[in-house]
Amino acid sequence: xxxxxxxxxxxxxxxxxxxxxxxxxxxxxxxxxxxxxxxxxxxxxxxxxxxxxxxxxxxxxxxxxxxxxxxxxxxxxxxxxxxxxxxxxxxxxxxxxxxxxxxxxxxxxxxxxxxxxxxxxxxxxxxxxxxxxxxxxxxxxxxxxxxxxxxxxxxxxxxxxxxxxxxxxxxxxxxxxxxxxxxxxxxxxxxxxxxxxxxxxxxxxx
Amino acid sequence: xxxxxxxxxxxxxxxxxxxxxxxxxxxxxxxxxxxxxxxxxxxxxxxxxxxxxxxxxxxxxxxxxxxxxxxxxxxxxxxxxxxxxxxxxxxxxxxxxxxxxxxxxxxxxxxxxxxxxxxxxxxxxxxxxxxxxxxxxxxxxxxxxxxxxxxxxxxxxxxxxxxxxxxxxxxxxxxxxxxxxxxxxxxxxxxxxxxxxxxxxxxxxxxxxxxxxxxxxxxxxxxxxxxxxxxxxxxxxxxxxxxxxxxxxxxxxxxxxxxxxxxxxxxxxxxxxxxxxxxxxxxxxxxxxxxxxxxxxxxxxxxxxxxxxxxxxxxxxxxxxxxxxxxxxxxxxxxxxxxxxxxxxxxxxxxxxxxxxxxxxxxxxxxxxxxxxxxxxxxxxxxxxxxxxxxxxxxxxxxxxxxxxxxxxxxxxxxxxxxxxxxxxx
Numbered sequence: 001x002x003x004x005x006x007x008x009x010x011x012x013x014x015x016x017x018x019x020x021x022x023x024x025x026x027x028x029x030x031x032x033x034x035x036x037x038x039x040x041x042x043x044x045x046x047x048x049x050x051x052x053x054x055x056x057x058x059x060x061x062x063x064x065x066x067x068x069x070x071x072x073x074x075x076x077x078x079x080x081x082x083x084x085x086x087x088x089x090x091x092x093x094x095x096x097x098x099x100x101x102x103x104x105x106x107x108x109x110x111x112x113x114x115x116x117x118x119x120x121x122x123x124x125x126x127x128x129x130x131x132x133x134x135x136x137x138x139x140x141x142x143x144x145x146x147x148x149x150x151x152x153x154x155x156x157x158x159x160x161x162x163x164x165x166x167x168x169x170x171x172x173x174x175x176x177x178x179x180x181x182x183x184x185x186x187x188x189x190x191x192x193x194x195x196x197x198x199x200x201x202x203x204x205x206x
Numbered sequence: 207x208x209x210x211x212x213x214x215x216x217x218x219x220x221x222x223x224x225x226x227x228x229x230x231x232x233x234x235x236x237x238x239x240x241x242x243x244x245x246x247x248x249x250x251x252x253x254x255x256x257x258x259x260x261x262x263x264x265x266x267x268x269x270x271x272x273x274x275x276x277x278x279x280x281x282x283x284x285x286x287x288x289x290x291x292x293x294x295x296x297x298x299x300x301x302x303x304x305x306x307x308x309x310x311x312x313x314x315x316x317x318x319x320x321x322x323x324x325x326x327x328x329x330x331x332x333x334x335x336x337x338x339x340x341x342x343x344x345x346x347x348x349x350x351x352x353x354x355x356x357x358x359x360x361x362x363x364x365x366x367x368x369x370x371x372x373x374x375x376x377x378x379x380x381x382x383x384x385x386x387x388x389x390x391x392x393x394x395x396x397x398x399x400x401x402x403x404x405x406x407x408x409x410x411x412x413x414x415x416x417x418x419x420x421x422x423x424x425x426x427x428x429x430x431x432x433x434x435x436x437x438x439x440x441x442x443x444x445x446x447x448x449x450x451x452x453x454x455x456x457x458x459x460x461x462x463x464x465x466x467x468x469x470x471x472x473x474x475x476x477x478x479x480x481x482x483x484x485x486x487x488x489x490x491x492x493x494x495x496x497x498x499x500x501x502x503x504x505x506x507x508x509x510x511x512x513x514x515x516x517x518x519x520x521x522x523x524x525x526x527x528x529x530x531x532x533x534x535x536x537x538x539x540x541x542x543x544x545x546x547x548x549x550x551x552x553x554x555x556x557x558x559x560x561x562x563x564x565x566x567x568x569x570x571x572x573x574x575x576x577x578x579x580x581x582x583x584x585x586x587x588x589x590x591x592x593x594x595x596x597x598x599x600x601x602x603x604x605x606x607x608x609x610x611x612x613x614x615x616x617x618x619x620x621x622x623x624x625x626x627x628x629x630x631x632x
Contacts, residue, residue, distance in 0.1 A: 035238070038238075038241070039234065039238075040583075042230075042233075042234050042237060043230070043234075043583050044583060046225070046230055046233060046234070047224040047225060047230070047587070048224075050223070050224065050225045050229075050233075051222070051223045051224050051225075054223040055217075055220070055223060060223075063223075064225065064229065064232075064233055067225075067233055068233050068236050068237050068240070071233075071237045071241075072237055072240045072241055075237070075241045076241070121223060123216065123220065126220045126221050126223060127219060127220060127221070128219050128220060128221055129221065129563075129598075131219055132210070134210035135210055135212065135219060137210070138210050138212045139212070139216070139219075142212070142216075160215075161214050161215055161216060162215055162216040162217055162220075163215060163217055164214075164215030164217055196212055197210070197211045197212065198211065198212050198213075198214055199211045199212065199213045199214060
């Protein structure tokens with residue numbers, strides 16, 4: 001295999017106009033139908049949304065599908081967004097809704113005996129390469145328990161304790177009240193804590 | 207037994223799952239296409255989609271309960287019998303044409319033998335022992351067709367293709383769609399051919415080259431074929447389709463009745479590619495030997511950055527990440543001013559890091575990507591991956607220096623916190 005020598009000449013970056021704009025400006029332009037603004041919004045947020053959906057769904061191809069659906073819906077409903085600056089949180093809410101849809105679809109396909117998708121991004125499969133085997137085993141156990149709890153509780157718990165979201169953000173992303181979010185997280189935590197020992201969460205209770 | 211305590215949030219102990227640039231491009235292309243069609247009345251779209259989904263699910267369910275597999279069925283002949291070894295004797299006057307259950311058609315010229323090797327449903331693989339097979343593949347994405355011809359493997363992705371295999375030579379001609387040709391005699395190990403392209407491969411260690419069909423090339427080939435030259439073996443160069451087939455001779459065929467195998471039909475069908483000359487004999491007679499084609503070139507074919515990246519993407523998706531590396535190198539070396547050069551170097555680094563577990567090489571590739579004027583959003587990704595690779599390669603001082611450079615360049619960068627976590631954790 002041939003390998004090119006690294007180029008030694010540093011070329012100055014050529015920032016594009018879109019790089020200098022905030023989300024609010026891009027949303028305003030996208031609402032006017034500017035495709036370049038949508039492209040920049042996609043570039044900024046797609047990595048985060050895909051990562052989130054990969055962990056939530058445990059399957060890379062499902063996550064890519066759900067990411068596409070998320071952005072298609074977001075661009076379709078962009079006119080409904082009241083606060084353009086809140087695009088990121090609003091988008092996360094759509095992504096979480098898409099995750100619910102995928103879980104529902106999986107359950108339906110499972111009832112028909114058609115769920116052929118092999119999970120390739122479960123928590124233990126995503127463990128850092130340096131993670132000790134004991135930690136991998138615990139992550140596998142968590143993934144198995146999460147598989148058996150209701151989807152709403154599972155997603156709320158994952159947003160809180162996998163992603164590290166604040167409780168208010170969990171509630172917003174799940175489209176529920178703060179009390180409901182807390183209740184769902186606590187219900188999942190009760191099931192998990194019976195089998196898994198967690199370190200004290202630095203981000204507060206629930 | 208003392209259990210391992212799991213830290214929260216769990217993300218701290220998980221790998222980054224951001225999609226690579228190629229996946230992002232693929233997703234964006236789909237989103238853009240779907241968004242542009244999203245102006246139709248929503249209610250109608252919803253109803254249509256729900257009805258279609260219900261119909262599909264019902265169909266799937268009935269199929270399942272009826273005992274059918276949910277994947278593609280194996281291919282059968284039109285009468286639902288298993289596809290046997292297909293052979294059309296050299297004495298036959300007409301090709302053997304076989305229609306299979308998914309609508310694809312296999313046409314074998316006289317003197318051709320095709321042996322099915324794998325017919326599992328998602329894959330139809332066969333060996334072309336000798337002769338010329340013309341394939342009109344209509345399986346779509348659900349089934350891969352792979353034809354082995356000597357040392358060459360031809361992966362067909364919904365195409366009209368002709369493959370000719372003699373003792374030491376293989377020719378692939380594409381009339382519609384695209385194919386991926388792999389083998390030790392193929393330049394770079396693999397080449398993608400699009401409609402209107404042909405590839406000649408010598409089975410001896412040699413190179414292969416694809417060129418688009420162009421009138422200029424056709425003229426060149428024609429002139430070369432008329433020029434007096436010393437007899438020599440056909441070179442491993444590509445021939446433009448529709449150009450004079452200088453390397454083939456029209457060998458006369460003895461009239462004999464065709465063999466009564468699965469089905470026979472006339473050679474030409476509506477929509478078929480133009481009729482091709484008969485396959486050349488393995489060793490042409492000196493008196494009938496064709497004039498030599500243009501001299502072979504061992505230089506890799508000139509491909510656009512987009513083509514090279516597409517080839518690399520195909521290699522990765524086919525589970526051959528190492529084959530993608532030289533293709534990505536070529537993007538950087540042959541198209542250094544293309545906006546995708548930085549993306550190619552970045553992708554190379556990701557393959558080395560994620561697929562090949564070679565963090566030191568990955569760091570070199572990421573550094574190279576930074577010198578190629580990446581757009582700002584990509585530059586941030588490159589810095590993040592560079593630091594990750596340096597830490598994994600036990601080059602902590604270098605990682606800290608890069609992190610400092612990142613912070614200076616992107617004071618509000620989106621990776622600031624995560625980088626610090628990585629540095630603190632190691």
